[in-house]
Amino acid sequence: MLEFRNVSKVYSAKKKEVVGVDNVSLIINSGDIFGIVGYSGAGKSSLLRCINLLERPTSGEILINGKDLTKLSRNELRLARLKIGMIFQHFYLISQKTVGENIAFALKAASMPANAIPARVDELLEMVGLAEKRDVYPAQLSGGQKQRVGIARALANNPAMLLCDEATSALDPKTTVSILRLLKEINKKLGITIVLITHEMDVVKEICNRMAVMQDGKVIEEGDVYDIFASPQKILTQEFISSVVSFDIPKTILKDVRGQIVKILFKGNVAGEGVISDTMQRFEVKGNFLHGTIEYIQERPLGIFLMELQGEDSELAKARAYMTERGAIVEVVLHV
């Protein structure tokens, strides 16, 4: 388990103080794939880099399984870093060393006996699907392949945790999907906790089980990815989610709306359409679908419907109560 306890990071650059991380307390459980989202400058990288102390927090504690990393000596910290892998947007491989040598470098850091290194390098390359690239230099690889080397290097010493700073931001969509698949596999097979930063909600939706939203150095919302997608609390979170799950209704439609517009959510396997048609039959309410979709988040369906409902206010209230009873989350978006 990784815990941030009141972590702050203040940069002092040219007389001015910039707050990178502002009093963050957060728990990331072992085995999680934890996503951190936020706009540029929100403090995502700063927070992530506090985990392996590439950035030393100005105050607060970083606890891994209860042990405070900020209290470690130089060499203890170095040894702790062997168990925290990290990958970067721009890969940062040693350009003058071959793929195999880049990975061997990480193994040497852990003082692995020289005669055991080649076999381990091959094993790691096998795992990331680059077995035939061992003697090639990074310049001869594609972005996706470089990131795979980065992943192999990060996993060399069997870390408990993998930190990913925008690991897919420099890659095309198809390569992104393959890297995400690899990360997911690593998480499942090796049980490695993954903390990843991204500004693409698709990435979060694809692989994360828990997430946090950052703004101005603070974590403004955190929780289960499915729950946050289903009912984002903060405006910023809603903004992010709307890039994946849209609730917007075209203005031209809004103009002709009579009655009220409701948003109806069905979490999990509730058969949404059935509930809605039952409701229409039971009550003196006329309904019009404006929008309907089923999103799969973490492989769990989330049904989202926008409807225009017309009828007496009392009937509308009853209809809403009925749908809520049947497991829907109903929210009045607009009342004309």
Add this chain to the structure above:
Amino acid sequence: MFDVTHFIDMVPDLLKAFQETIIMIGISLSVSIVLGLPLGILLFVTDKGLFWENRLIKSVFGFAVNLIRSIPYIILLVALFPLTKLLVGQTIGPIAASVSLSVAAIPFFARLVETSLREIDKGVIEASIAVGATPWMIIKDVLIPEAKSSIIQAVTVTVISLVAFSAMAGVVGGGGIGDLAIRFGYYRYDNTIMIATVAILILLVQAIQIAGDWFAKSIDKR
């Protein structure tokens, strides 16, 4: 103006002078690499934000380097006569000249090395720290390999500066091509020797530059 028979007569002297120049450059280059490379690395890794960040060491060595570099070579040469005498036993000849050449070249080369290291993407160094590498590993397996090509360019520039400095050393009896140019070309108005020495220096510098560029490029894996 260019007297071929005189030139042929002088070939043995030219060869000797050339040999002396090579000795001066060879000795002072070796010394400046052996001492200047670690010094350049030290200047870099004690800088702000790096793993051996140390204001005191950085400013003491930085000051010493600037100090020596701010002294014109010809003054340094004369000022170092006592040290030269102590080390070599005399102040004339190519070995003696190598002392001041080395002193001048060490800080020069160290600064170039520091600049080369600064060109390395900080991210690569950070990634190595994140991997748990020791400072020595980072120096040996990241800093030096990543800057290797650029350091070879720095060696090239240093050698070329040494050619120029060694010619100056010739003025005060250091020997070598410069010595020959002064003694014959200047004091005796011997145009043939003047042209020959200048031509040798031009060819030497060109050859060093071409070889350096080729070598730097051939080992770069980017």
